[in-house]
Amino acid sequence: MSHPFVYLDYNATAPAKPEVAEAVARVMAEGGNPSSVHAHGRAAKALVENARAQVAALAGAEPKSVTFTGSGTEANNLVFTGAVKANKVERLLVSATEHDSVAKTAAATGMTVELIPVDHVGAVDQEALRDLLGGSDEKTLVCIMLANNETGRIQDIAALAQAAHEEGALFHCDAVQAAGKIPVDMAALDTDFLTLSAHKFGGPQGVGALLRRPSLDVSAMILGGGQELGRRSGTENLAGIVGMGLAAELALKDMGQMAVLAKWRDEMEQVMTAYAGEAVIICREVSRLPNTSLVALPGVRSETQVMTLDLAGFGVSAGSACSSGKVSTSHSLSAMGFSEDIAGSAVRVSLGWKTTHEDVTAFTEAWKNMRDRLSSKARSEVA
Ligand code: PLP
Numbered sequence: 001m002s003h004p005f006v007y008l009d010y011n012a013t014a015p016a017k018p019e020v021a022e023a024v025a026r027v028m029a030e031g032g033n034p035s036s037v038h039a040h041g042r043a044a045k046a047l048v049e050n051a052r053a054q055v056a057a058l059a060g061a062e063p064k065s066v067t068f069t070g071s072g073t074e075a076n077n078l079v080f081t082g083a084v085k086a087n088k089v090e091r092l093l094v095s096a097t098e099h100d101s102v103a104k105t106a107a108a109t110g111m112t113v114e115l116i117p118v119d120h121v122g123a124v125d126q127e128a129l130r131d132l133l134g135g136s137d138e139k140t141l142v143c144i145m146l147a148n149n150e151t152g153r154i155q156d157i158a159a160l161a162q163a164a165h166e167e168g169a170l171f172h173c174d175a176v177q178a179a180g181k182i183p184v185d186m187a188a189l190d191t192d193f194l195t196l197s198a199h200k201f202g203g204p205q206g207v208g209a210l211l212r213r214p215s216l217d218v219s220a221m222i223l224g225g226g227q228e229l230g231r232r233s234g235t236e237n238l239a240g241i242v243g244m245g246l247a248a249e250l251a252l253k254d255m256g257q258m259a260v261l262a263k264w265r266d267e268m269e270q271v272m273t274a275y276a277g278e279a280v281i282i283c284r285e286v287s288r289l290p291n292t293s294l295v296a297l298p299g300v301r302s303e304t305q306v307m308t309l310d311l312a313g314f315g316v317s318a319g320s321a322c323s324s325g326k327v328s329t330s331h332s333l334s335a336m337g338f339s340e341d342i343a344g345s346a347v348r349v350s351l352g353w354k355t356t357h358e359d360v361t362a363f364t365e366a367w368k369n370m371r372d373r374l375s376s377k378a379r380s381e382v383a
Helices: 018-030 039-058 072-086 100-108 126-134 157-166 238-253 257-275 302-311 331-335 357-374 376-382
Strands: 066-069 091-095 112-116 140-143 170-174 193-197 208-212 280-282 292-296 346-350
Touching: 018 238, 039 066, 039 238, 066 072, 072 100, 072 140, 072 170, 072 193, 072 208, 091 100, 091 126, 112 126, 126 140, 126 157, 140 157, 157 170, 257 280, 257 292, 257 357, 302 346, 302 357
Parallel strands: 091 112, 091 140, 140 170, 170 193
Antiparallel strands: 066 208, 193 208, 280 292, 292 346
16 A cells, blocks of 8 residues: 555545634543532533534534534434334334334334335335325334445435324434535424434544434433433533534534535446446435545445555545445345346445545546456456
């Protein structure tokens, strides 16, 4: 590798901006328990409340709607325990392309869970949702993500939430991948619950938030000292919360940079498809995150591509990486009707605030070299 490692996996996690890392280090050094009544504790409490306002602003919500959690995963779990309990939900409708922290948690509730299908470009089928909603008198919660972690596909949440509300259902939106990349306005989206995760927009790992419509409640999943107004006990992750707040403020301020990333991403895809006619860019023609590209190279396994690109000094991922590092066929791509040939050969490239134009150009060249070495299509062109 003749260049520094190029990280192009921002949908997995985004490195913290220097201001965020400094703020986190400062708060860790100063410490403080927001529950302490003395001045030091009151200062810590003020930091939490400042961060609450910053996080709420990223999602167009009121500060009082924010409950800090230990991750996006925990916030999604809180939906299926606390929001379900407090609002007497009896039935769940979950889109077929949700993240595992929604899909698996919903399945574990023991309640009736019905999957809302998506079409071949990943859009949730609104007719199917309406049919499912009309078919039951049970109190229903609909869960649909704003943007998909693998394809970047953006859903028409306002229309889907309206359909849910017309039938008296509640609506949860996992906005973990969208926040910081596209505008998120909880009021305009008309969602009842919304999930955020700090590390996806340049905050620390291990801190997230569940936002709710202030008129709705969430019962606690984690009991104890009654922090977060009793909705999530445990001494606050002060440094993490401060980092999340600052990262939210910076993400909002720097959102304009996303249009530049989209331009570089589009250029990259243009070069790839002109070079390799067999390459498939998933969700290219539809509304998707500006930083995300999911590129399939039929005939070459995703894992092989990821390893080859890693050796060449580029960090990308094969569909959705799970904690074990194992790669299984993406349920999202299967739900969209892609064959194993496409789904098993898709690699996700996700750009972010540190990405330069040179990074994208160098990656595109490395991808072309990889394709020439690994693809039988390339070999047959030479023969
Ligand atoms: N929801 C989506 C769409 C995600 O992409 C992720 C993480 O990849 C999560 C939820 C989980 O967030 P966290 O990593 O904070 O647990």
